[in-house]
Amino acid sequence: MSDSKQTISSNVAILIPLEFSPKVKQILIRKNIYNDELRPKRISQKLALPIDGDFDTLTEDLCREIPDILGDISIEELVLEKNSPKLTPAQLMSANISIWLDGLKHQNNKQILLSYLPQKWELLGDMVLLPTISFKQKEWLELFSHCSETEIYELWGVICDSLNVNRLGRQQPISDDIMRTSQVELLLGQEGWVELLDHGVHFGFDATKVMYSSGNVTERHRIGNINMEGEVVIDAFAGIGYYSLPMLVRSNVKHLHACEINTNSIEGLIWGAKRNEVSQRLTIHEGDNNITLANLKNTSDRCHLGILPSSERVWSLALECLKSEGGWLHIHMNVAEDKIASWVEDTITKLEIITRNIGRQWKIEAKHLEKVKWYSPHTRHVVLDVHCSE
Ligand SMILES: C[S@@+](CC[C@H](N)C(=O)[O-])C[C@H]1O[C@@H](n2cnc3c(N)ncnc32)[C@H](O)[C@@H]1O
Known part of the structure; x- marks a missing residue:
């Protein structure tokens, strides 16, 4: 045949x-x-x-x-x-939007419009977040100006059906405020609360109010793979528990202190702690970590510093939070690819100086450098694991 x-x-x-x-x-x-x-x-x-x-x-x-x-x-x-059995979700979306375009009364340049369709997106539970630029090109805006609200609503429905989700949002640039507020625009759906399961850890948050970085998935897994049994750990920038929850659920920490300033993130963190049944081992310190870390001096075996572009302003406080025998820091940073080696050296030197200034006699060692993801064309999001010992 x-x-x-x-x-x-x-x-x-x-x-x-x-x-x-x-x-x-x-x-x-x-x-x-x-x-x-x-x-x-x-x-x-x-x-x-x-x-x-x-x-x-x-x-x-x-x-x-x-x-x-x-x-x-x-x-x-x-x-x-017969439909090609191997249509990717992007191809299926394109085929279905092509049908939607055919159904419009207004003339349109289908090929150009389809060429702008997003090829990747973020999947958060039953919600897809499209990239910021999606459907914002002048050809799409011009088409929308001739469409009824119902037609546009149908388009979002067509995308949801193609990608097998119920809700659709569009990313807006993450704001530069310290809370990294999410500015997702909900295109289809009533509310932004999403729940997802990642490596055995449940997360829940309102995607229209707080950011979630799927790109950090490898780092979340790596941190969750480190055995922290019996340790007291501080997460200085806890968010919804991106790292706090994997450390509680998978690394098995004895107790975790989560510092967080954004009440919307804290809502997610509380939900996640309950859902993962770890609330008993978690203390949330709401407010500015300049203040909350100062109340945690000499308490911890490890301090996680997960903020970009830099957490340098709290390095001194973080070192003071470690127990007198020392411990670990996990320092996140955006660093130019060709400057990573010199940044590691500089960081160790700075930590040694701070250590002396706070009256500790520790040996400071860079134990591991993790390249998490590309932040921009020449800049990497890295995490440096630093060990402090007597
Ligand atoms: C980038 S988000 C955490 C993201 C997560 N660590 C990740 O990499 O996906 C940083 C978090 O730190 C919180 N934050 C920023 N400045 C803070 C401060 N001074 N005190 C407490 N929390 C702060 C923000 O509200 C936000 O939830």
């Missing part, structure tokens, strides 16, 4: 006017009778959407849900091509 014969078969489809196709497709998906193994086919000003299963009352149901479609539907047997 030739390839072409394998990909073509005779099948049942519902023929509807192009402009109703996104709405009808959503209804077919909801009723579980959309046949996504076959490709929709445009026939003049109509679209044939493949269906299977029980469609006895489909025509009446559609007329009830979309009164304007009355009399313009037929169910027919047609020859349709």
